[in-house]
Amino acid sequence: MADRPRFGPAGIPPLFKILGARLSDIPRLLREEGLDAFEYQAVRWGQKPQMKQEDAESLGSEARKNDVLLSLHGSYYVNLCGKKEVVEASKRRLVACATAAQWMGAYVVVFHMGFYGRVEKSYAFRNCVNALKDVVATMNSLGIQNVKLGPETMGRVFQVGSLDEILTICEEVEQTQLAIDWSHLHARHQGQFRKVDDFRAVVEEVERRLGIEYTGKGERRHHVLDEARYGPDFAMLAEVIAEFNMRPVIISETPILDVDAVKMRDILRKVTEK
Numbered sequence: 001m002a003d004r005p006r007f008g009p010a011g012i013p014p015l016f017k018i019l020g021a022r023l024s025d026i027p028r029l030l031r032e033e034g035l036d037a038f039e040y041q042a043v044r045w046g047q048k049p050q051m052k053q054e055d056a057e058s059l060g061s062e063a064r065k066n067d068v069l070l071s072l073h074g075s076y077y078v079n080l081c082g083k084k085e086v087v088e089a090s091k092r093r094l095v096a097c098a099t100a101a102q103w104m105g106a107y108v109v110v111f112h113m114g115f116y117g118r119v120e121k122s123y124a125f126r127n128c129v130n131a132l133k134d135v136v137a138t139m140n141s142l143g144i145q146n147v148k149l150g151p152e153t154m155g156r157v158f159q160v161g162s163l164d165e166i167l168t169i170c171e172e173v174e175q176t177q178l179a180i181d182w183s184h185l186h187a188r189h190q191g192q193f194r195k196v197d198d199f200r201a202v203v204e205e206v207e208r209r210l211g212i213e214y215t216g217k218g219e220r221r222h223h224v225l226d227e228a229r230y231g232p233d234f235a236m237l238a239e240v241i242a243e244f245n246m247r248p249v250i251i252s253e254t255p256i257l258d259v260d261a262v263k264m265r266d267i268l269r270k271v272t273e274k
């Protein structure tokens with residue numbers, strides 16, 4: 001878990017782009033909004049880091065100066081249970097992401113595991129676990145020790161990433177970090193989160209299996225918060241965060257990234273003060 005609940009956007013907020021902000025300006029601008037986390041998007045990356053080391057380092061030093069915790073969203077072109085060549089290329093993509101994460105001081109690379117494909121689900125899943133162990137071994141041989149891998153819960157039944165699978169990975173593979181995408185879980189289970197108890201059940205399951213320290217990376221959402229019909233209701237999750245005294249990093253991936261991150265921060269504040 002983080003030192004406190006932290007909030008931030010997945011990627012550069014639209015307004016910052018309009019203002020012509022450079023990457024190294026982002027932490028200061030987020031701080032001015034009262035946000036304290038930023039997820040760098042490396043989602044189109046190939047097998048090499050697609051940013052200069054010096055740019056990553058200056059983002060990192062600005063983030064530390066402004067008390068913004070960095071994470072990195074890994075390449076979408078990862079499938080750890082495909083054909084051998086696909087898996088090997090996917091491993092290299094993850095290592096490239098971890099390398100850049102290390103440069104900038106990001107604590108985790110969040111990523112999507114892949115697709116079951118035509119093979120049996122449990123067989124596909126074992127392949128993922130083994131591939132991930134290889135990635136961690138490579139990271140260690142390169143001296144990447146402070147970056148964790150955060151496989152994410154996925155929204156579709158043909159994607160690897162049920163809550164149980166992600167928890168199993170966190171139990172079995174070193175240097176991993178739970179990443180719950182609540183709106184993906186909600187979608188996977190056709191609207192699982194209708195009341196506070198539904199959120200609590202997930203948190204209790206995580207606590208039972210991993211201990212509560214590992215509920216680090218929290219909420220991600222795909223739709224604008226005010227449209228309550230989409231995705232789960234953050235106010236309910238906020239109650240559970242407060243109840244369990246959790247300190248998650250909550251990343252907003254709605255179209256108005258930072259604005260919704262601020263809203264979620266304020267919702268949690270209100271609940272905590274109650």
Ligand SMILES: [Zn+2]
Pocket residue numbers: 073110111112152
């Ligand atoms: Zn994702």
